Amino acid sequence: MKMNNLTSEAKCLGQEIITARGLTKTFPGGVRALDGVSLSVQQCEVVVVIGPSGSGKSTLLRCLNGLEDVDEGAVIINGTPLDDSSANRLAIRTETGMVFQSFNLFPHMTVLENINLAQRLVRKKSTAEATETTLELLERVGLTDKRDSRPAQLSGGQQQRVAIARALAMNPRIMLFDEATSALDPEMIGEVLEVMKDLAHGGMTMVVVTHEMGFAREAGDRVIFMEDGHVVEEAPANDFFDNPKQERTRLFLSQIL
């Protein structure tokens, strides 16, 4: 969290906003992607999820916002259970912004139109209202001058910043990032991490899957290490890196650091 202003403090009073209990998910073919994963996230907390490929990180994020259904276990987002109620599911999807490795912007639309779209369709805003929000967000991600560009005219880092702005335009309470910088050329990773750090410092609740250990240490409050659908180790970010408890965690860190 590491707040940089007083306005963020009111909403960061230690309330639990994500509760996941005993999540189990087996895919057809028998892969057990999640095997009893539990997770609690407080408002304004930044939780970083790391682990080898195939350990269940993406599945966990997708189960938190209902993109994927669990076989067993419970997810509660901001007091709303992720159950069969379509109203609850919609509430959770709109309160939970997600940013993926691939940006998936609409190629035939400008940056402005891309960010306006869901605000008009889902939030039922007028074009003028949507545009006002979009311009504020473009300033926040440093892309004011790109409002009329099309995605193909932007670098990967710029496109990912547009994708972040598009997610923020829904005014989510939670942001989920799934390897948001993994597809970027190295020189563009920093500009996207900066936007994510700004969000973290501004009090956004975030669950971040990443291989960027510098980000994890600097912006993360807590780190969770997963393997084979399990949480192997979970600790405050500095403890996690300075004093990992599990042999498996030490091995993983020695391989990537």
Ligand code: ADP
């Ligand atoms: P990570 O994000 O940590 O790399 P994933 O959550 O993507 O891991 O995947 C966890 C396991 O579940 C892997 O073995 C993967 O192959 C499997 N898996 C993920 N999605 C599917 C799917 N849609 N169908 C079948 N198996 C899947």
Ligand code: MG
């Ligand atoms: Mg993944």
